[in-house]
Amino acid sequence: MKYLYLISFFLFTGGLSFSQESSSNWPIFRGKSDLSGSTTIDFPESISMIWNISTGVRTKSSPVFADGIIYFGTDNGNIYAVGDDGKVKWKYETGNPVEAPPLVYGNKIYVGTTDGIFHAVNKLTGKREWLYTTENQIIGSANSWFSGKMAGIIFGSYDYFLHCVDPNNGKMLWKLETMNYVNGTPSVSYNRIIFGGCDGVIRVVDPRIGTERKTYETGNYIAASPAVVNDKAYFGDYDGNFYCLDISVGKIMWTIPAQETSGAIVGNPAVMGNYVVIGNEDKYLYCYNTENGKLLWKFMTNGRITGSAVITPSKVIFGSMDGYIYMLDLKSGKKLWSFNAGAPISSSPVITNGKFYILAEDGRLLAFGQKK
16 A cells, blocks of 8 residues: 655745756756666767766766766765866765765755665765655665755655655655655656656656556566656666656557566666666666667676666677776677776766766766876
8 A cells, every 4th residue: 555745835036056958967866857877978989087086985876977077975984076187075974875976956966875874965065955764774866856946856765655855955845655765866857856766666757746657567666766768767676677658648668578687677778869777786788669678788797787877879889897998889789898997897987078077986086088
């Protein structure tokens, strides 16, 4: 049984300092609110590491980028703001591990921690703005929804709820109860929230009041987040099944059965045009046709792929737990470039302004591009 707690929505008075969808910013996990993991920015095949910095602490977070600053969390509870020159601007201490990638919205950074506390931090000063408390850990990133003067920050928790709070003061606007952990990041597309959870259900939710519009049961844990493009939601489950759901008609268009792979899908898809790319714990990165699910190619690494790839107009960039970062040709899956980071990679890359940034699990932030 589901319970919905509602508080009336508010009028959003704070202005946005940049476009959430700007190609020069990557303010949310997977780049855009639809979590498509794609960008119009392309890369040459010859790139090098420009710089790297070490926090000295293990991290499972992924970076985001806004207005020249990279933000990410670490397992000792710190959130870092690092300039695109590799210099630390500020550090904020939460007191508990930060596995979730941050969200940049307006003039704040929003991120949850493993003790169930959701933090809002001033993005310029690194000072706390407000806190919001859930009943269990938060390991997925937040997303934002706005329409005119209405807005909310949306995130899941292991307390079984999807939460929506006021960006200005952290007051709860509504929360929607599921039947298990909400592990991933909710996708936002065309005034809809689409998310899955460990109860095996994909939910389509009205962001204004938090009511369910539609539900689709898969029967298996959904550990990651759906990418939503052209009314299609692409997502995998913990058994290794991979789905394309047509939200408009409420029908699974195609499924890649788990027996064709041998591992769990805990990362998020990347979608662009006719291509959808997904990593698997069986060490392969798979590329399928978005229309019919036909396998176009697969690429084997030497480690589990628990992070998420990013698609550019001609390339795929991703990391593996084998410690390598890879760049592949999008059409063929041929390896164009790789880099040994020296530590497992579970981070999703950020692509912006001719560079990309990625975290290694040993706590290093690495920047790549063409050296001048």
